Amino acid sequence: MKINYKLKDIFYGGDYNPEQWDEEVWEEDIRMMRLYKVNAVTLSVFSWAKLQLDENTYDFVWLDKIINKLWENKIYVILATPTAAQPAWMSKKYSSILPVNVEGHKMKHGRRSNFCPNSSVYKGFASKIAEKLAERYKDNEAIILWHVSNEYGTYCYCENCAKEFRIWLKKKYKTIENLNEKWYAHFWGHTFYDFDEIEPPSNLSEILPGALGDRDGTCFQAMAIDYNRFMSDSILSCYDNEAKVLKRITPNIPITTNLMAAFKPLDYFKWAQHMDVVSWDSYPANSDSTSNRAFSHDLMRGVKGQEPFLLMEQTPNQTNWQQFNALKRPGVMRLWSYQAMAHGADSIMFFQWRQSRGACEKYHGGLVPHAGHENTRIGRELKVLGEELHNFGHNIQDSKIDSKVAIMFDWSNWWAVEFSSGPSIALNYVEQIQKYYKAFHDMNISVDIIKPTDDLSKYKIVVAPVLYMVNDEAVKSIEYFTSEGGTFITTFLSGMVDESDLVILGGYPGAFKKLLGIWVEEIDSLYPGVKNEIIKTEDSFIDKDKYECELICDVVNAQGAKVLATFGKEFYAGSPAITENIFGNGKAVYIASSPQQDFIKMLTNHYCETCGITSIIKPQIGVEVSQRKKEEDTFTFVLNHNEDEVRIKISNPENYVDLLGNITVGYEYILEPKGVLILKSK
Amino acid sequence: MKINYKLKDIFYGGDYNPEQWDEEVWEEDIRMMRLYKVNAVTLSVFSWAKLQLDENTYDFVWLDKIINKLWENKIYVILATPTAAQPAWMSKKYSSILPVNVEGHKMKHGRRSNFCPNSSVYKGFASKIAEKLAERYKDNEAIILWHVSNEYGTYCYCENCAKEFRIWLKKKYKTIENLNEKWYAHFWGHTFYDFDEIEPPSNLSEILPGALGDRDGTCFQAMAIDYNRFMSDSILSCYDNEAKVLKRITPNIPITTNLMAAFKPLDYFKWAQHMDVVSWDSYPANSDSTSNRAFSHDLMRGVKGQEPFLLMEQTPNQTNWQQFNALKRPGVMRLWSYQAMAHGADSIMFFQWRQSRGACEKYHGGLVPHAGHENTRIGRELKVLGEELHNFGHNIQDSKIDSKVAIMFDWSNWWAVEFSSGPSIALNYVEQIQKYYKAFHDMNISVDIIKPTDDLSKYKIVVAPVLYMVNDEAVKSIEYFTSEGGTFITTFLSGMVDESDLVILGGYPGAFKKLLGIWVEEIDSLYPGVKNEIIKTEDSFIDKDKYECELICDVVNAQGAKVLATFGKEFYAGSPAITENIFGNGKAVYIASSPQQDFIKMLTNHYCETCGITSIIKPQIGVEVSQRKKEEDTFTFVLNHNEDEVRIKISNPENYVDLLGNITVGYEYILEPKGVLILKSK
């Protein structure tokens, strides 16, 4: 289901909370929206208490009024179900709605996302308000999208969740014997005789707060991983609970909820299957890297099979909840907006339209700041961006990205790696993914983020950093991909366990032993600051004698694989550090440690070359290049993230039109600091 | 009500806990008190369990005995109500006394200050024991002061406090609609329909532990600030509950409780209005600065309208509860005692007389250490100090301090600034106050710490660092002060919100926009370690081309104000950093960042000069000079905090008498390391 059935343009606008303001302010809002060329706003995200006064009384008058006013001005409405924060009267009357946290405390009313996802009372009220909204606005032309609730993600550990967990387990494992086996429950006498004996893993049972440095440990990995799966499913059922109603009443209006990229509690690959379109909230710090921001966008494109997504929230200039809320520098809001678009966004939306007078986000920037007018730096920037999008956005909408490289990402694997006790608390799954992502990104090579069981046929290179947990389907798919000529690159700890976190016996890397042609005998963990060396072998393509690596070093025995590099230090000096195995028509590469970034860059560059994958425009430091395609058209985004201007060389200028500047494209282009160039193929 | 109606001298003594010792030790105590020239001790601070054996049985015999013994030796008694620690039998029988902490846990008996301030049972017992004491000792000549309870400050979150909070809110806001508006409750769907829906903000509802670095965050600032106000009031009602009884029975005995300077939980400006005299407990670390110690004294003088206060507790040599309990070096106990006096103290009291044999303060120094005799370093120092005070203390008692400079301090503002989410967790209100205080202190210029609504007519300079929260009364008073010729200095974030933490719209600094002649467009937060520069403009009085600043930088537009300096870096380089606005006959100065100390010193020095405020004695590093005045007499305290001797130049020696040394005052005076000179005007 496409989002462009009505508004055939890049959505430009943001969360709009008129209920925080007197009606006289609304007129001014409309004036400024028109000035900025806003074409869509999100309404009623946190309006439950304003829409439902008590169990039986609803008030939609104010919402009618503002929707009409917007629509009179040709501004579309993304209508939110307001279920992220139930009214106080509801929490008071039905305390079963309130969740129990991981410490075992029953919460009181307050915050937001403060409900038990398995509360039937909550769900009853939520589907009711969704129904009321859908019935009321089903024929309203202004509505283009449903925005279900907001930033889902609160886990619960109440008795009711315990009951539902047992049902979920029974459905999954059928018998308690099977559960015992899959959970390896005979360890530490954890054998169960009845599903009813199972308690959710909390700080009062199996969870060990802070046991893994910044992370909580657990005495019972398999249970903890299953609880995350169960909770992700439970919270998804809250989404489904409302989406089902909306779909029934308004089958033609697409539905989304706003995600948060690499957000650990929820398996977004599973979630995206339930959503018509992915939308997400992007709040990088100024100190975040360009490639990490790009990764987040690509992940959000990836969870829904590389479909375009919506940038649902970003800030015009400043967040309030970071430790140090530095301002976005001039040009950065525009630059990052285009970066989102370059990676697949079909909207540029903000939180929030008018900066709040009070409460906890009063310091969060708004499109209308506390000053109340447009004569501000951000006002000027927003106006320019709105005009640009208005002029050419329709070209871009619904265009796709065509990647030859994929990186595998998996939530269950993330949970499994980071719940494991050992080998190192310094192991961070997302960081490992981001290291490999960065290598391609820095070469201007587009990457799809995929799940392990996704179709691999369109890719030439597939990278699976720390793919510790695997299933047969993924392993077979990877083997097939490789045997058919693909290049598969993986790292230490991969292939070790099945979906129950049970080690695949017979030597590491378990599932990938044959594919990789190696046997990993032992896994060494390096103390912080300690490095080992990667020493090239004689006939290896590696370009330097020595690179550094850290974190983990596998003690590898080559069993058929070619050794491209060995370790330089420790008792396993001389044993393989990097191997390449010919597997059918393809190659399977193993990286037995966490190398320095330069090494990964060199290695991925080599395999890109051998696979014939090239950058569109020659890479320059800080200049990001990305392409979207739509039918015959190609849109090449050139983004200068540097503080200085750069000289862009274009080999075939005659093929391009400059979409933003509408100037003639030449062989060289001076791109200003934070500047953006969008070349449309002629 | 003055404290000098009986004992017309500096009080010298300390907390005395005879109940911890056999009676035979009491004789030795008296001998040593006389040796040290002790004239007052505080009795029965934690003696509730010893005074009240069960619900109906009291035992005052031991207290009679020791009071009589003291009085026979002309030692006055500050009599404490022992209500800081209820007896175990009471907690056991009446569990409603025990508080619920912010984590939602019902406390068990133990610690101290471990009661719910809204417990009617606690209050009933507390007023009863106060009444018993007052009735028994109302005619006892020895009693000079009531010391109600001890170091109040424990917040509670129980159901009873919740109920009282709702009553407090109803009284303040009248209607729930008004509360919703003032609390900005429509944000995040926090709208209430009934006061009964409101829960105290705890870790189980709106408080987010550790969300702001070292500090707890909140999802609901206005509620959190009000809960602090309510708790400060609730705890004050415990004081009032006892004070009322004491006042009724002994109308002529003044009443105090021991405060703790910049103690965040309690609004001491409000408290001091209920107290006859302020007293406080001073426990600086050796690593604390001289000016921060001085600030604490001045704050304690300030909360009670610049009246003299009592130094109720300090340690002769060592605390036990600091992380590293370094000894006070020789001379330091005397030096810091005179520092307290120089800033307004009319007593030098200690915790405690005889060092405890056991329990948690056994390592806390006492006037009688574990060795049990006076032949110790501290014994010798105490004896000297006692003799000095005995000789001249009566001169000083009840003398005042006359300041031309005031710094505004406000508890609600403190809570509001530090509950806010953004712009920087590194922002510490008290540190900002102390930076400005230090600038004057280092110049030997006396400062009054005042609240924003205090009368400003006697001041020439008023400084209000980070005065973020303001009310109309304060704004009008400041405007009037300035228009009448005063110099008002304020900083970033000032004037932003009203008393409900609602932003004053139309551009920052809100309430001070007109006064300051500027508009602050954006507020940048600097990462730790990052600096910006303050660059002087051409016709500015600033003495150096460049100073450094950090933490926050405002993006300022001058709207009438003169720009004294601009920022040197970032996209707002060249925009105003320091401005001065002529307002009526005065000047309003804005400092848009947190400058290095040298800059503040230079700036305050400039305005002191222009206002004709000068140091009595030329400032020297580490030499503190302060004056007290009484009728015709002026007492100038010169305190050498250095490790080395200093040469003090006295321009008009003929006008002074040396109060301590009784030597002739010359043009030059060699003051030994840690030495003290007190010059009395002839």
Add this chain to the structure above:
Amino acid sequence: MKINYKLKDIFYGGDYNPEQWDEEVWEEDIRMMRLYKVNAVTLSVFSWAKLQLDENTYDFVWLDKIINKLWENKIYVILATPTAAQPAWMSKKYSSILPVNVEGHKMKHGRRSNFCPNSSVYKGFASKIAEKLAERYKDNEAIILWHVSNEYGTYCYCENCAKEFRIWLKKKYKTIENLNEKWYAHFWGHTFYDFDEIEPPSNLSEILPGALGDRDGTCFQAMAIDYNRFMSDSILSCYDNEAKVLKRITPNIPITTNLMAAFKPLDYFKWAQHMDVVSWDSYPANSDSTSNRAFSHDLMRGVKGQEPFLLMEQTPNQTNWQQFNALKRPGVMRLWSYQAMAHGADSIMFFQWRQSRGACEKYHGGLVPHAGHENTRIGRELKVLGEELHNFGHNIQDSKIDSKVAIMFDWSNWWAVEFSSGPSIALNYVEQIQKYYKAFHDMNISVDIIKPTDDLSKYKIVVAPVLYMVNDEAVKSIEYFTSEGGTFITTFLSGMVDESDLVILGGYPGAFKKLLGIWVEEIDSLYPGVKNEIIKTEDSFIDKDKYECELICDVVNAQGAKVLATFGKEFYAGSPAITENIFGNGKAVYIASSPQQDFIKMLTNHYCETCGITSIIKPQIGVEVSQRKKEEDTFTFVLNHNEDEVRIKISNPENYVDLLGNITVGYEYILEPKGVLILKSK
């Protein structure tokens, strides 16, 4: 009761968990055990749920089968009672078994050691399963040892423990008046009138989490120390509860439980009196020092009066629960095994036989790794070690260690020192002990770790670092030891309090004032990074003019003692830092600070020389030398912990046989890196 009544050899094997594996794997286990020359394994440590299916159903069939299979292959069995982890059905049915943690939370089923030690239900079930096992296997030849439960140590704070605590207190103190006096309860109004008023010290009452840096503080030291004593006793009663049954049914099978060296919650000196043999689990990090590892072994020998102990668990190559689980380097497993033996171990056992497929210790190394075969680095090392032990182990078994130096260690003292508020949170009791231990260890001088009341007659030097808490018996014993010619060395804070944490009045070091001939007037605490100096006096044996010291500096007055060194800085510069007092025929030495390691080495070296205590073999860095003796035989262990080979000089080679190499012993021996030499006297 000796362990060598059946298996007259060093025990070699490990925890064996066949219940985690299919029976077909068992055959392979046996084959590999025989290959490695395993002679003993520990069974059923966590098998309660597998052995007891419900309240009345037991299943011992699988256990019979594996015991028989082992015994057919001459492998002995250490049989564990499985009571460290009760079955889930038991927790579910009898929630009184589950403990309440220090935060006041009732635990749910999970983890291990998750039971209330005063639960009569738990104890009933535990003695029942112990009885069942004992009855079933009492005549089984394979059983050589009972292993009661596992790694005891969980404190509980439930209502039932509160009741038992009151009974324990009544028994100890008889009257509440006596308790008040001993606890110094009149401080902070803590006076009790009835034992029923006393609550266990938890985070909800007297415990202050994190108040002492890394440690929890308390408002009530005496109670907190008593609660630790009570909990250590309570948990010991769980051990006794089972041991009593086992002893009744199998009076000839010795009993142990696995301890954990310097494990703070349990007073192992007391525990060891209840055990037939001490066993313990040794899991040093690679970064731990050789001397700290040695100290742990010596402590475990010491708690049971210097009897040989069992090394019950270690890892072949890797733990999983450390932050960074580095591999043991080649040779290290063997080296550390011999180190254990050199210090008194009569077994080399591992956790666990076969590495787990799942659950929280899947990354913990096993004798059979996930690869499943012996053709691994660790397989080869284990085979070599097994053969060596098989060849000569019987020689060593039951040999003793003869030390002339003892270091006092005491759990109550540990608790008292570290619960105290002040003088410094940086004071770590075990670190202080280890500093002095290291000095002797580095000289190859054997040290016994003893408790303060142990017999001192065999020692020439007794060291008591930070022996803060003392009783009369210990003081008299130390005085007698010294007067008879012994050398007693102690440090700052020693002799200060009695067993109730009551300061011994009249000046520090209280109980040792006479013995040491000094009076400590004050105790200074140094900030981190701050040093003072130890300056030698003129006729002192100290070899250098100046050493550094830190942490604490006492202000000492010599009262008869000779001053060996004075402090170099601060106001107490020139006052005594090191003193020596002639006491009868002996010497009592006081060290008034925490000196750098070199100083302690120099000082202990001096007293060893004056006492005629010499190293067997001249000390070399990283070469540990230790001796065991048995009847006429002496076994000298020479262990090279270095990364390089060392040259060992043997002055009288003709007296020795090389037990491992069976080569002729010469005057010089090249010991390879991580190499081991065991010389048997001819």
